[in-house]
Amino acid sequence: MGILVVGSVALDSIKTPFGDKADVLGGSATYFSIAASYFTDVSMVAVIGEDFPEKHLTLLQRKGIDISGLQLQKGKTFRWKGEYGSDLNSRTTLETQLNLFADFSPKLADSHRTHKYLFLGNIDPDLQRSVLEQMERPRLVACDTMNYWIENKRDALLRTLSLVDLLVINDAETRQLANEPNLIRAARSILDLGPKALVIKRGEYGALMFSPKSVFGVTAFPVEDVVDPTGAGDSFAGGLMGYLANVGTCDNAALRKAVVYGSVMASFNVTDFGPQQLSDMTFTEIEARYREFCKLASFDNISEKSAEGKAFLL
Amino acid sequence: MGILVVGSVALDSIKTPFGDKADVLGGSATYFSIAASYFTDVSMVAVIGEDFPEKHLTLLQRKGIDISGLQLQKGKTFRWKGEYGSDLNSRTTLETQLNLFADFSPKLADSHRTHKYLFLGNIDPDLQRSVLEQMERPRLVACDTMNYWIENKRDALLRTLSLVDLLVINDAETRQLANEPNLIRAARSILDLGPKALVIKRGEYGALMFSPKSVFGVTAFPVEDVVDPTGAGDSFAGGLMGYLANVGTCDNAALRKAVVYGSVMASFNVTDFGPQQLSDMTFTEIEARYREFCKLASFDNISEKSAEGKAFLL
Numbered sequence: 001m002g003i004l005v006v007g008s009v010a011l012d013s014i015k016t017p018f019g020d021k022a023d024v025l026g027g028s029a030t031y032f033s034i035a036a037s038y039f040t041d042v043s044m045v046a047v048i049g050e051d052f053p054e055k056h057l058t059l060l061q062r063k064g065i066d067i068s069g070l071q072l073q074k075g076k077t078f079r080w081k082g083e084y085g086s087d088l089n090s091r092t093t094l095e096t097q098l099n100l101f102a103d104f105s106p107k108l109a110d111s112h113r114t115h116k117y118l119f120l121g122n123i124d125p126d127l128q129r130s131v132l133e134q135m136e137r138p139r140l141v142a143c144d145t146m147n148y149w150i151e152n153k154r155d156a157l158l159r160t161l162s163l164v165d166l167l168v169i170n171d172a173e174t175r176q177l178a179n180e181p182n183l184i185r186a187a188r189s190i191l192d193l194g195p196k197a198l199v200i201k202r203g204e205y206g207a208l209m210f211s212p213k214s215v216f217g218v219t220a221f222p223v224e225d226v227v228d229p230t231g232a233g234d235s236f237a238g239g240l241m242g243y244l245a246n247v248g249t250c251d252n253a254a255l256r257k258a259v260v261y262g263s264v265m266a267s268f269n270v271t272d273f274g275p276q277q278l279s280d281m282t283f284t285e286i287e288a289r290y291r292e293f294c295k296l297a298s299f300d301n302i303s304e305k306s307a308e309g310k311a312f313l314l
Numbered sequence: 315m316g317i318l319v320v321g322s323v324a325l326d327s328i329k330t331p332f333g334d335k336a337d338v339l340g341g342s343a344t345y346f347s348i349a350a351s352y353f354t355d356v357s358m359v360a361v362i363g364e365d366f367p368e369k370h371l372t373l374l375q376r377k378g379i380d381i382s383g384l385q386l387q388k389g390k391t392f393r394w395k396g397e398y399g400s401d402l403n404s405r406t407t408l409e410t411q412l413n414l415f416a417d418f419s420p421k422l423a424d425s426h427r428t429h430k431y432l433f434l435g436n437i438d439p440d441l442q443r444s445v446l447e448q449m450e451r452p453r454l455v456a457c458d459t460m461n462y463w464i465e466n467k468r469d470a471l472l473r474t475l476s477l478v479d480l481l482v483i484n485d486a487e488t489r490q491l492a493n494e495p496n497l498i499r500a501a502r503s504i505l506d507l508g509p510k511a512l513v514i515k516r517g518e519y520g521a522l523m524f525s526p527k528s529v530f531g532v533t534a535f536p537v538e539d540v541v542d543p544t545g546a547g548d549s550f551a552g553g554l555m556g557y558l559a560n561v562g563t564c565d566n567a568a569l570r571k572a573v574v575y576g577s578v579m580a581s582f583n584v585t586d587f588g589p590q591q592l593s594d595m596t597f598t599e600i601e602a603r604y605r606e607f608c609k610l611a612s613f614d615n616i617s618e619k620s621a622e623g624k625a626f627l628l
Contacts, residue, residue, distance in 0.1 A: 087495040181401040183518070184536040204497070205519035206533055217610050219520055219531030222498040256613035296531055299570035300608045 002041035002066075003245050004138075005032045006106050006131045007121020007234075009046040009070065013081040013095075014273060016088065018227045024274035025056040026080060028121035028144065031231035034275050035238025035265040036119075037063040038283055040245040042238075043112055045069035045131070047104045049077040059279055069112055075100045088226050089203070108134045117245045119237060120164070122146050125157040132163055140250055142166035142241055144233070150176050162194035165250075168237045170201045183208075184215075199240065199259060201233050207259050216256050218297055221267035221289065228273045232266040235278055239265030264289045316355035316380075317559050318452075319346045320420050320445045321435020321548075323360040323384065327395040327409075328587060330402065332541045338588035339370040340394060342435035342458065345545035348589050349552025349579040350433075351377040352597055354559040356552075357426055359383035359445070361418045363391040373593055383426055389414045402540050403517070422448045431559045433551060434478070436460050439471040446477055454564050456480035456555055458547070464490050476508035479564075482551045484515045497522075498529075513554065513573060515547050521573050530570045532611055535581035535603065542587045546580040549592055553579030578603045 012026030029046045036042045043066035052072070060067050078101035081094040106127060113135050120128040120143035128143055141164045149157050150173060157177075161167060167190065171183055178186035183200070187210040190198050197211040204226075206219040240262035247254050264286055269278040326340030343360045350356045357380035366386070374381050392415035395408040420441060427449045434442040434457035442457055455478045463471050464487060471491075475481060481504065485497055492500035497514070501524040504512050511525040518540075520533040554576035561568050578600055583592040 087489075175401075182538060182540065184538045188538075202519065205516065206531070208533065208536065215536055215610055216613065217520070217533030217536070218613065219522065219533060222522065222529055222531065224496060224498045224502075226496065253613075260613050294614045296529055297611055297613070299530065299532065299567075299574050299611070302567045302570060 002043060002115050003036055003117040003119060003241055004043050004045065004069075004108075004112050004115035004135075005029050005036070005119040005121060005238075006045045006128070007032060007119075007123060008078050008101055009044070009048050009052075010078040010080050010101075011052070012230060012274065013079070014228055014230055015083040015094075016228050016273075017084070017086050019273070021273045023053065024230075025059065026230065026274060027078065028234045030060070031234035031269065031275055031278065032119055032121060032238040032241075033060065033065045034063050034278050035235040035262075035269070036242030036245070037065050037238075038265075038281060038286055039239070039242030039261075040117075042066065042242075043069055043115065045071075045106050045108065045112065047071045047073055047078075047100045049073060049075045049100050052077045059275075063279060069106075069109060073100050077101075082230070084229065088229055091229075106131050116140070117241055118142070119241050120144065120160070121234065122149075125149050125153050125160040129156070129160045129163065132160075140165050140241075140244060142168055142237065144168050144237060145173065145177075147173060147176055158193060161190075164194060165196050166199065167195040167197075168199045168201065168233075168240065170203070170233065174198070174200050184210075197255060199262075201236055203229070203232065207236070207263060209255060209259050211252065211255075214252055216259065218260055218263060218293075221263055221293060221296065223267050223270055226270045229270050230273075231275060231278070232270050235269040235275070236262040236266040239263070260290060260293050261286070264293060316357060316429050317350055317431040317433060317555055318357050318359065318383075318422075318426050318429035318449075319343050319350070319433040319435060319552075320359045320442070321346060321433075321437060322392050322415055322418075323358070323362050323366075324392040324394050324415075325366070326544060326588065327393070328542055328544055329397040329408075330542050330587075331398070331400050333587070335587045337367065338544075339373065340544065340588060341392065342548045344374070345548035345583065345589055345592065346433055346435060346552035346555075347374065347379045348377050348592050349549040349576075349583070350556030350559070351379050351552075352579075352595060352600055353553070353556030353575075354431075356380065356556075357383055357429065359385075359420050359422065359426065361385045361387055361392075361414045363387060363389045363414050366391045373589075377593060383420075383423060387414050391415075396544070398543065402543055405543075420445050430454070431555055432456070433555050434458070434474070435548065436463075439463050439467050439474040443470070443474045443477065446474075454479050454555075454558060456482055456551065458482050458551060459487065459491075461487060461490055472507060475504075478508060479510050480513065481509040481511075482513045482515065482547075482554065484517070484547065488512070488514050498524075511569060513576075515550055517543070517546065521550070521577060523569060523573050525566065525569075528566055530573065532574055532577060532607075535577055535607060535610065537581050537584055540584045543584050544587075545589060545592070546584050549583040549589075550576035550580040553577070574604060574607050575600070578607060
C-alpha cells in the first residue's frame with residue numbers, strides 16, 4: 001500500500017527567533033515523505049541539482065524512502081529563504097530561487113505508476129494532473145495547492161480538483177478558492193468541485209475536515225517549544241496519508257484518525273529546525289502522542305474512562 | 315446552586331455586513347445571564363439609566379433572571395457602538411459612552427452574598443475584588459478581564475487573580491497577561507498567579523483549558539451563518555458556568571463538558587443580532603447541539619459507536 005508523492009525538494013535557509021540555519025533539507029515532498037515513512041512505504045518524485053548535499057540523500061534513505069524518482073539534473077536545487085516573526089505565526093519569504101524546479105516535469109518510472117496512494121504536493125496544477133494521468137487509477141488521490149495557483153492557474157486547478165479525492169489546504173486557501181469568507185460555506189462549495197473530503201489545516205489552531213455528510217474538528221497539539229514551523233503542513237499531510245495507507249481503508253473513521261496522526265507529525269516537526277526532529281521519531285513516540293491527543297480532546301463520558309476526570313478544583 | 319454575575323448592561327449599536335441595529339440589549343452581564351439561565355438560577359448585578367427600554371427588562375425577566383440587583387440610576391446607560399469587518403473577525407469600536415458605568419460600584423444585597431457561583435464580568439479588577447469581599451466564600455469564582463486592565467491596572471488585576479478559581483479570557487489577553495508569545499507557556503505561568511484553571515477563548519477556532527495536570531482543547535462549532543459575534547465570549551462563559559452550577563461539581567470531567575456547553579451557547583448567539591437568538595433557545599436544542607459536538611470532535615473508536623464511521627470515500 002505504498003504512497004507516491006510528487007513535490008519539491010529544496011534547500012531552505014530559515015531564520016526564526018531561535019536562530020538561523022542555511023541549506024536545511026526542505027520542500028513539500030521531503031517533509032511529506034519523512035512523516036509518511038513511519039507508517040508505510042513512500043516513493044518520492046522530485047528534482048535536485050548538483051549542489052544537493054549527499055548527507056540529505058543519506059537521511060532520506062535512512063528513513064527507508066524510495067528516492068529512485070529523485071532526478072539529479074545539471075543545475076541548482078530549488079532554494080527558499082524565509083524569516084518568521086516573534087510569535088512564529090507570520091512568515092516573510094526573503095528569497096525564492098526556483099532553479100531546476102522551474103522546469104520540473106515529472107515522468108514516472110513504471111514502478112511508480114501502480115502505487116495505490118498518491119499525494120500531489122503543491123506544484124503547478126497542470127503538472128499535478130499530468131502525474132495523475134501517468135498512473136493506473138490510485139485508490140486515493142490527495143493534493144495540496146497554494147494562493148499562487150488559485151490566483152494564476154484557476155482553470156487548471158479546477159480541472160485537477162475534479163480528479164482528486166482529498167484536498168488538504170489551509171483556511172486562507174479555502175476562503176480564496178471558494179471566494180467566500182465564511183469557512184463552512186467555503187468548504188461546502190469546494191466539495192462541489194470534486195474532492196470527496198476537504199481537510200483544512202489551521203496551524204496552531206488545529207484542523208477541520210469536511211465531507212458531504214460529516215464535519216470533524218480537532219485542536220492542534222499544544223507545543224511549548226515551537227522552533228521552526230517550516231514543513232508543518234506537509235508533515236501533517238504525510239502523517240495523514242501514511243496512516244490511511246497503513247490501515248488500507250478510507251472510511252470516515254479512518255480519515256478522522258488520519259487527521260489526528262497528521263497533527264501528531266506536525267506537532268513533532270515544529271520543535272526543531274527543518275525535518276531534524278521529524279526524522280528522529282520512533283513509532284512508539286508517535287503512538288504515545290496519539291494517545292495524549294485522545295486525552296486532550298475527550299470530554300464526553302470522560303469520568304468513566306480515565307483519571308482525567310478526577311476532581312481538582314474542589 | 316445559583317450564579318451571581320457582576321458586569322455591564324449596555325445599549326449596543328452594531329454594524330455588520332448583514333445590517334445595522336441600534337440600542338440592542340448588550341453588556342457582559344446580559345449575555346452571560348441569558349446563556350446561564352438555561353441551566354440554573356442567575357442573579358445579575360449591574361447599573362442601568364433612565365434611557366433603558368422596558369422591553370429589555372421584560373426579556374431578562376422572561377428568561378427567569380433575577381434582576382433585583384440591576385440598579386436603575388439617574389443618567390444614561392453604558393453605550394457601545396462597533397463595526398465588524400467582512401470576515402466578522404475584526405471589530406472596530408466606533409464609540410464608547412461609559413455614562414453611569416463609569417461610577418459603577420456594586421453593592422450586594424444580602425440575598426446575593428450567599429450565591430455559590432460567582433462570575434466577575436470584565437470590569438475594574440478592584441471592583442471585581444470588592445464584590446468577592448462582600449460575599450461568603452463562593453464555591454467557584456470565575457472571572458474575565460481585558461487588555462485595558464492588563465495594561466493599566468496590572469497590580470490590582472494580579473490581586474484579584476490570586477483569589478479566583480477560573481479565569482476565562484481570549485488568546486491575546488493570555489499572551490499579554492503572561493508577557494509570553496507562546497500560548498502554552500503563557501497559560502502555565504498564569505496558573506501560577508492563582509487560578510486553578512484557565513479557559514482560553516479562541517473565537518471561531520474553539521477553546522483551550524489548562525489546569526496544572528491537564529490540557530483540553532475543542533474546536534468551535536462550525537457556524538454557517540454568523541451574523542453578529544457580539545457577546546460570544548460572555549455567552550460562552552454563561553454556558554460554562556451555568557453547566558457547572560447545574561451539575562454541582564467542579565472536577566475536570568465537568569469542566570470539560572462545561573467548556574463544550576459554553577461553545578454551544580456561543581455558537582447559537584452569533585447567528586443573530588445581539589442576544590436575540592440566544593434568548594430563543596430551548597434546552598432540547600442545546601442538548602442536541604451538545605450531541606452534535608460529540609460527533610464533531612470524536613475520532614477514537616468512532617467506528618464502534620456511531621454511523622459516522624461508515625465508509626464514504628471508497
